[in-house]
Amino acid sequence: MSRFVLFGLIFLLSGCYYDVGSKLYPAPPCTTLTAYTYKTEVAPILNTYCNNCHSGKFASAGIVLDNYTDVKAYVDNGKLLGTIEWTGGVSPMPKGGSKLSTCNIGKVKAWIEAGAQNN
Numbered sequence: 632m633s634r635f636v637l638f639g640l641i642f643l644l645s646g647c648y649y650d651v652g653s654k655l656y657p658a659p660p661c662t663t664l665t666a667y668t669y670k671t672e673v674a675p676i677l678n679t680y681c682n683n684c685h686s687g688k689f690a691s692a693g694i695v696l697d698n699y700t701d702v703k704a705y706v707d708n709g710k711l712l713g714t715i716e717w718t719g720g721v722s723p724m725p726k727g728g729s730k731l732s733t734c735n736i737g738k739v740k741a742w743i744e745a746g747a748q749n750n
C-alpha cells in the first residue's frame with residue numbers, strides 16, 4: 632500500500648516538475664549538471680537541431696553554426712537566443728520544426744549567461 636502511495640507521489644512530483652519546468656529555469660529538469668559547456672551541451676544540441684541546415688557550404692542564409700567562432704557571433708548579436716526562444720524580431724528556429732525543449736533552451740541560455748566560453 633505505502634509503495635503505491637510512494638509511486639503516486641513520485642509520479643505527481645515529476646509531473647509537476649515538468650509542468651513548471653520553465654519557471655524553474657535556469658536549472659533545467661533534464662540534467663543534474665550545473666555547468667554547461669560548448670562541447671558537451673551546446674554543440675550537440677546545435678548539431679542535432681540546427682546543423683542539417685546551418686553547416687557546410689550551402690548553409691541556410693549563410694549562417695554556420697557548427698563551430699565555436701561562428702556560434703559565438705550569433706550569441707553576441709543576440710540572434711541565437713532569439714531564434715530558439717521565439718521571442719520575435721528574428722525567425723523562430725528550427726525552421727519549420729517545433730521549438731526546442733525547455734531543457735535544451737535552458738542549457739544554451741545558461742551557457743550564454745556563463746559567458747559563452749569555448750569550453
Ligand code: HEC
Pocket residue numbers: 677680681682683684685691692694696705710711714715720721722724725726727728731
Ligand atoms: C530546415 C532548415 C533549418 C533548420 C533546421 C534551422 N534553420 Fe535557422 N535558418 C534557416 C533559414 C532558411 C534561415 C533564413 C531565413 C529565415 O530567417 O527564415 C535561417 C535563419 C537563421 C538565423 C537568422 C535569423 C534572423 O532572423 O536573422 C539564425 C540565428 C538561425 N537560423 C539559427 C538556427 C538555430 C539556432 C537552429 C536550431 C535550433 C536553426 N537555425 C535551425 C533554416 C534552418
